[in-house]
Amino acid sequence: MSDAAQKKTPLYDEHVRLGAKMIPFGDWIMPVQYSGIMDEHQAVRKNVGVFDISHMGQLTATGPQAGAWLNEILTNNIDKLEVGTGQYTFLLNERGGIIDDLIVYRTAPEEFLLVVNASRTEEDFAWLRKHLDNKAELQNRSADYGGLAIQGPRVIELLQALVGQEAELPARNQIKEFDYDGLKLSIARTGYTGEDGVEAFFPADAAAKVWNDVLTKGKELGIRPCGLGARDTLRLEMCYPLNGSDLSPEHNPIEAGLGFFVDLKKPKFIGREVLAQAKESGTANRLVPFRMKSKGPPPRPHYAVWREGEKVGEVTSGTLSPSLNEGIGMAYVASAHAKTGSELEIEIRGQRLPAIIEKKPFYKKP
């Protein structure tokens, strides 16, 4: 492993101490699991789990023109963002291809926080700087900040134990600052699991304290520290896309079925023309969720997708769903075959096994 694969979050020592299995993830070394993916997954679905998301990038843009500038770079509409609110959005290249998917928060009238994928942080920052044109003050604060995702139906109980029973927590997609033992904790009601949950951001040197306080206070709620393994199964059950797998510069948000987060009414943003065209005339391929029809090996990225003897696509994400105990995945499939209910075959080690295109999400709360 090169040094490049060894970036550590401020919680690295805590993960090792808890006996996590550490793996390279892009440039980072991250916990893939502690007690086990199944156990961690179920903890998030039934109680609460905590994930280290300190590797994610945090960029800030400030200034009187910052909002208008971001509106010409990102696909969703910044003008709809009240102070203290966030939205899911895309950063596209001129071809409409996805550089990154991210959440942008308006943290003050003229101040924005962009929470981006770890592996794209440098690229996003360089892209934004290239298009900056002196219209905002842009900073990459990633190294100075840590983050935790706390997810699961018991998250509110846990947060109240942490910041006080009277504390009013942010509503869905909102972000709020809390004083916590002398430090500023930004808490956003967002997540990547399909459960109620928050993402909390704080100065990196406080990471171990916040992490350990969350685990201690969460103990009687059945909390588990959770790794990238459970993060992946949880998000895939919800059909949330993963950048680098389901999203890439070769695909645009319309193909990915995420046009909802693209505001084509905006007169101008990078990639707009390509997306307007894609929306009007359709795309050659569509990202679809599919479920294996019988018990068997789970689907994996890069497996070929067939229909009636013809290769029609490729799997981008796949796993055995811990909640459903079935193979699930997502694939780019030729649009003619991309309807819900269409029968597909997934080629697994030379065998073509039956699958069916489903509606999002796979997992619905009981």
Next chain:
Amino acid sequence: MNVPDDLFYTESHEWIRVEGENARVGITDHAQAELTDVVYVELPKAGAKAEAKGQIAVVESVKAASDIYAPVAGTVVEANKALEGNPALINTDPFGEGWIFVLKMDSPDDVKQLKDAAAYRAAIG
């Protein structure tokens, strides 16, 4: 990590129990801990010819598919059908109920080329 003394081992983390002319094969405690929750096992068919170090089965965890290799040359005489319904036996009892297949060895002397428990313990640190 459990490494029973009465078994032979491979570098690719299979264990081998010699039963006369046959070799019972599974994956080690260390291997199952690395793979984590096993969710599917692709078993070899009885009668299949196995080459030493040839891929013969697949063990899939939530995260990934891993090839399993035949430790010695032989013919598959039995596969563990219990794994079809309960692949997690590999996690819960890797050296017992979690066995994967039994080979009739072409040459029982071949096991001498495998690692003993001490050598395997040294290999996994």
